[in-house]
Amino acid sequence: MKMDNGKGGSRKGDPVRAHVLVVDDSGFARRTLRQILERAGHTVDEVKGGMEALERYALKRPDVVLLDMIMEDMSGMEVLTRLRELDRNARVIVATADAQTATKAEAKAAGALGMIPKPFQKEQVLQTVEKVAGGGAGWN
Amino acid sequence: MSDLTGQRIVLTAPQIELYSIDLVKEALNKMLKGEVASVQQIFSGPVSGHALLLVSREGADILTSLLIDEKTAAVEDRAARREALAEVGNIVLQGSMGVCGNLLEVHVSFSVPSLALETVDDLLNSITIQQRELQFALLVRTRFELLKSQVSGYLVVILGITSFSTLLDELEKWEKRQIG
Numbered sequence: 001m002k003m004d005n006g007k008g009g010s011r012k013g014d015p016v017r018a019h020v021l022v023v024d025d026s027g028f029a030r031r032t033l034r035q036i037l038e039r040a041g042h043t044v045d046e047v048k049g050g051m052e053a054l055e056r057y058a059l060k061r062p063d064v065v066l067l068d069m070i071m072e073d074m075s076g077m078e079v080l081t082r083l084r085e086l087d088r089n090a091r092v093i094v095a096t097a098d099a100q101t102a103t104k105a106e107a108k109a110a111g112a113l114g115m116i117p118k119p120f121q122k123e124q125v126l127q128t129v130e131k132v133a134g135g136g137a138g139w140n
Numbered sequence: 141m142s143d144l145t146g147q148r149i150v151l152t153a154p155q156i157e158l159y160s161i162d163l164v165k166e167a168l169n170k171m172l173k174g175e176v177a178s179v180q181q182i183f184s185g186p187v188s189g190h191a192l193l194l195v196s197r198e199g200a201d202i203l204t205s206l207l208i209d210e211k212t213a214a215v216e217d218r219a220a221r222r223e224a225l226a227e228v229g230n231i232v233l234q235g236s237m238g239v240c241g242n243l244l245e246v247h248v249s250f251s252v253p254s255l256a257l258e259t260v261d262d263l264l265n266s267i268t269i270q271q272r273e274l275q276f277a278l279l280v281r282t283r284f285e286l287l288k289s290q291v292s293g294y295l296v297v298i299l300g301i302t303s304f305s306t307l308l309d310e311l312e313k314w315e316k317r318q319i320g
Contacts, residue, residue, distance in 0.1 A: 027220065097231040097234040097238075098234045098238050099241075119231055
């Protein structure tokens with residue numbers, strides 16, 4: 001993660017520029033997140049499945065993972081558990097349309113550091129990603 | 141949906157009716173003619189069944205054009221439109237089912253959304269052939285309208301009798317909790 005002031009240097013208090021791995025089987029959701037994050041200066045990698053997410057994470061070690069909960073090959077909860085086995089410090093934010101409080105509690109217990117509800121709101125996405133990338137938690 | 145399309149949505153008060161699958165077909169055929177675009181999600185848990193978002197074919201075209209910018213639409217037209225509609229269905233279905241789940245304190249899990257363009261009869265036949273216990277079903281109808289675009293759609297939840305009975309028990313418990 002870089003603290004970038006846009007002039008080649010970096011100082012404390014400068015905006016967070018994070019490398020974000022977006023994991024979602026919906027191309028529409030991936031495109032939306034990519035646009036929001038790249039326009040704010042973040043770097044985005046995207047995959048559409050759980051297995052691909054684990055491989056990409058191992059290779060690239062992104063600062064933050066934005067993880068959908070329902071995918072064809074593996075549930076988001078399983079991906080979250082396996083990411084945390086791969087790297088105890090993996091910083092994962094769950095991105096879901098599931099409004100159930102039980103789902104939120106389950107994700108929190110499995111080690112997710114925040115949840116972004118769908119449909120995505122630009123400000124909420126950026127605030128949560130930057131908070132989690134900066135070492136905090138993004139739970140509301 | 142309002143957030144996604146930038147349009148004000150008007151929802152009608154939900155009507156809850158118990159139908160056999162054949163009569164559900166009849167009721168839906170009166171409201172939606174010809175091919176309909178459907179997003180379907182199977183949900184499972186103490187209450188399980190099928191949740192569907194149904195929009196007329198023309199309505200689906202209008203809805204997707206509101207969701208996709210022209211540049212994207214020109215490049216990846218068909219796939220992008222399908223993905224956008226599936227995502228809207230996913231958001232609307234999980235959002236509404238999730239609110240009900242929270243209210244009743246019943247947690248359900250969802251399958252990956254599937255999108256289809258077919259007649260109401262074909263759609264419901266494919267559901268009941270896969271799961272024969274759904275011969276008798278509960279239908280929850282809510283109509284939504286995008287004010288400026290005149291798109292109407294319906295939310296349908298199909299439950300088997302066992303899940304319907306569990307749902308009634310949970311509603312009774314919820315009512316008791318409300319009274320205290």
